[in-house]
Structure formats: C-alpha cells, structure tokens
Amino acid sequence: xxxxxxxxxxxDDIHKGVYTLLTDxxxxxxxxxxxxxxxxxxxxxxxxxxxxxxxxxxxxxxxQDHRTQKFESGEDLAKxxxxxxxxxxxxxxxxxxxxxxxxxLINDYHVDAxxxxxxxxxxxxxxxxxxxxxxxxxxxxxxxxxxSPKNELEIxxxxxxxxxxxxxxxxxxxxxxxxxxQHISPNSLSSIEKRLNKLRVQFKANNAIHLxxxxxxxxxx
Amino acid sequence: xxxxxxxxxxxDDIHKGVYTLLTDxxxxxxxxxxxxxxxxxxxxxxxxxxxxxxxxxxxxxxxQDHRTQKFESGEDLAKxxxxxxxxxxxxxxxxxxxxxxxxxLINDYHVDAxxxxxxxxxxxxxxxxxxxxxxxxxxxxxxxxxxSPKNELEIxxxxxxxxxxxxxxxxxxxxxxxxxxQHISPNSLSSIEKRLNKLRVQFKANNAIHLxxxxxxxxxx
DNA sequence: CTACTTTTTACGGAAATCCGTAATGGTTTA
DNA sequence: TAAACCATTACGGATTTCCGTAAAAAGTAG
Numbered sequence: 001x002x003x004x005x006x007x008x009x010x011x012d013d014i015h016k017g018v019y020t021l022l023t024d025x026x027x028x029x030x031x032x033x034x035x036x037x038x039x040x041x042x043x044x045x046x047x048x049x050x051x052x053x054x055x056x057x058x059x060x061x062x063x064q065d066h067r068t069q070k071f072e073s074g075e076d077l078a079k080x081x082x083x084x085x086x087x088x089x090x091x092x093x094x095x096x097x098x099x100x101x102x103x104x105l106i107n108d109y110h111v112d113a114x115x116x117x118x119x120x121x122x123x124x125x126x127x128x129x130x131x132x133x134x135x136x137x138x139x140x141x142x143x144x145x146x147x148s149p150k151n152e153l154e155i156x157x158x159x160x161x162x163x164x165x166x167x168x169x170x171x172x173x174x175x176x177x178x179x180x181x182q183h184i185s186p187n188s189l190s191s192i193e194k195r196l197n198k199l200r201v202q203f204k205a206n207n208a209i210h211l212x213x214x215x216x217x218x219x220x221x
Numbered sequence: 222x223x224x225x226x227x228x229x230x231x232x233d234d235i236h237k238g239v240y241t242l243l244t245d246x247x248x249x250x251x252x253x254x255x256x257x258x259x260x261x262x263x264x265x266x267x268x269x270x271x272x273x274x275x276x277x278x279x280x281x282x283x284x285q286d287h288r289t290q291k292f293e294s295g296e297d298l299a300k301x302x303x304x305x306x307x308x309x310x311x312x313x314x315x316x317x318x319x320x321x322x323x324x325x326l327i328n329d330y331h332v333d334a335x336x337x338x339x340x341x342x343x344x345x346x347x348x349x350x351x352x353x354x355x356x357x358x359x360x361x362x363x364x365x366x367x368x369s370p371k372n373e374l375e376i377x378x379x380x381x382x383x384x385x386x387x388x389x390x391x392x393x394x395x396x397x398x399x400x401x402x403q404h405i406s407p408n409s410l411s412s413i414e415k416r417l418n419k420l421r422v423q424f425k426a427n428n429a430i431h432l433x434x435x436x437x438x439x440x441x442x
Numbered sequence: 443c444t445a446c447t448t449t450t451t452a453c454g455g456a457a458a459t460c461c462g463t464a465a466t467g468g469t470t471t472a
Numbered sequence: 473t474a475a476a477c478c479a480t481t482a483c484g485g486a487t488t489t490c491c492g493t494a495a496a497a498a499g500t501a502g
Binding site: 185186187188189190191194207 | 449450451452453458
C-alpha cells in the first residue's frame, strides 16, 4: 500500500473522514493541504527531498479567501502535478458529477481516479485507493458513463466557449471580433450564429438566453 | 448543553467530523439521518415517545437516489420541523452562501443558526451550538450581511420572476402575454422592458443573457 | 485532378432586443 | 383642489438576434 499521501481539501470535517479512512488502510504518513498552492509546494518539496508523495487526493472546488492562489482549483492542481510528476497517482474526490469535466480530467490530464462525494463516498474512495495502487483507473458509478465515448459528443470545446462568452455578456458580433483578435477560426458572425443555432436545437432551447441557462444548469460552463 | 441531537447529512465523511465535534461538546445521544424523510420521522417519533430531540443540524442539499422523498431538501425539512415543533432548535450547515436563501431560512422559517461549510466550518459550528443553546441566533461571518436589511434591496419577487421566465426561454413579449393571462400587473411589454433594464443596470449586465447568467450565479433563481 | 462532402462565410429579411422619449393614470403632499 | 410625484404604458428607431438560402473555401475519396 502507499506510504506517503497528500490530501488537498479545504473543509476540515471532510478531511477528517478521509484521514481516518487512510489510517485504516495502514498509511502512515498523511499530510493535508488546505490550499492548492500549498499542495503543489508540498509535493515539489517532497520530490526535492527525495521523499516523494506517492498519492494525491484532491477536491476540485476550494472556497476563495484573501490569499490569492496560483492554482485556483483542484483541476489546475491535478493538471500541473500529472504533467510534472506523472509517477504520482492522483485521485479527484469531489461532489461534481458532470461527465464533461470528468472526461477532461481522465483523458486530458490523466488523473487516475474520480470519486464522487456522496453517501458511499468514503467506501468508493477506499476502492479507488486500492485500484490506483494496482495501477488501475477508478470511476464512481455515477460518472462511469463519462468514458463510454458514444453519448452527447459532437459538442466540442469551441461550442462551450461560445456559450461562455455569451454568458459573459458579449454580443455575437463582439465574440466574432474577439475570436479574430485571437486568430481563432471559425470567427465570422455567420459561423457563430450557425454554431449557436446547432446548440439551441441540441439543447432544445428557445433562444440564446434559454441556451445559456440550460448549459449553466448542466454545469458545462 | 443539549443531550439529544439529530444530524441530517448524507455524506458520511462530513458526518464523521460533526459527530466528533458533538461528542467533544459532551453530547451523549447523537443520531444521524441520511435522508430528510428519515430525519423527519425520527423527530416525530422522538416527540411521540416523549424523548424529543433538542437540536437538529441539517444540510441543505442531498444527493438524489432511487428513494423518492417527501422532503427533497434540508430547506423543506427545516421549514416543516420549525412549524410543527418550534421548540426544537435548528442549525443549518451548508456550503450554500447565498444571502437570499439565508434570509428566507432565518426570517421566514425561523431556523436558529446558519453555518457555512468552509475551512473553519467545524469551529463555527461549535460556536453555533453554544449560541443556539443560549437561545441566540448564529450566522457565519460569510452570511452575516444577510440580516442587515440595507443592501441589494428594491429587487422584489416580481423582478426575480421576470428573470426566471427569461431563463426558461420565454421572450419578453411572451412574458407579457403570460402575465396577462395570470392577471398579474404590470404586464405590458414596455413595463417588462423597463424592469429588466433596471435590473441590467443594477447587476451591471450588458444584455439579457448576461443578466440571466449573473442572477443564476448569485443563486437568486 | 475531379467529383463529392463538409465547413465556413456572406447576405437579406423577419423578429426581438435595446433605449430614449412621452403620454396616461393613480397616489401623495401642500 | 392643485401640484408634484411615481409607476405603468405607448411609441419609434437603432441594434441585435433569428433563420433561411447560397456562395466560397477546405477537406475527402476515387
């Protein structure tokens, strides 16, 4: 079993539960970080001191406070860690259950497990730790569908980005101009209209307002 | 101090933290309910058996599963309990920090405390238990502003309702027609435009889409 | 290279929004 | 009662979105 584990989680009560779980698994060295930046620094220090962490368990969302952070979310943290230290296992433990997000974490950032905080969260987390220790990936049942590559595809990041810009108050014309400055293609007003129209159909939205509301409810933006 | 307490919370790890806290406070009888309905029934049974709970600590959001519930949220539960058994103290313990919601819970449902789950959540929860035991109300610093009746007023339910209809995909014209069928006044297209314009200014929104996005983020709809 | 498909872009008209101005009607105040 | 005030409604024009059609550009297969 792992011997040195870092838990990145800002709620002290949740951490308490995770801590006892890890202790029960026989893990001796368990560190906590309440901020993503702290987690990053601890891991970095571990590597430099030749006493590396073997596993990182991290939440996704952290409450903001006065301290400005380099890493605002567990997503950023997981991405950075997996890029710099791919040998360190990463388990994401979050209430979030949006498939889109899980997909990104697994496929693009290559995290090793995704566990949903829920009634059976701690049990699943135990399973995840075991699986990851055996070099397997683990997904909570709620999000297992994320990796079956059939459903709700053909919505790409560009589409999502369009809706995000809309939700920030830009007009379609402004989005077009913005994309041109960024040299992102397609960028014509017409194309933007067409993509948004496709999304409206797909999400059964009456208009752009409705579309933004739906996509926000789905947690895609 | 209280002797018999019920904790309504569906995440087992969070409950673990709360449990140890209550134990440290010297509370002997601590029950947990993972569903709002269970919590309600336990409290009811306690009253019937002349062994009533003195305090209920409840979360707001519960994960859905196969069991259909009479009470879908901690809000419903708190409301019902305070209505039927006003002598039972109620502390809401949630990540939610929307002032509007806190205001409703305190002013309309008369819960005794509202504690935000956060880094210092357990510490604050301890304070809340003490305060409530002394017949005081307690609010986390994050939401203390909820009861200061000065800010962000002059936004009434009608305004919110307009934005809600917008987010459901209705055009301003359709909203006007809808209000007429409901004999709700004002209902002219012009009035609706004017109200929405006022809201756009107030929330610094560029357009209706932006407004809906902002109001959704604030949790007002 | 050619034929075919898909994507991007362009254009035009109808509908909806945005925004200022102004008339109407009801209530308050002097 | 008259004046002042405020909310509601009406209206007109500029801008934006919506939606269909179609041309240009890019990608694919034979």
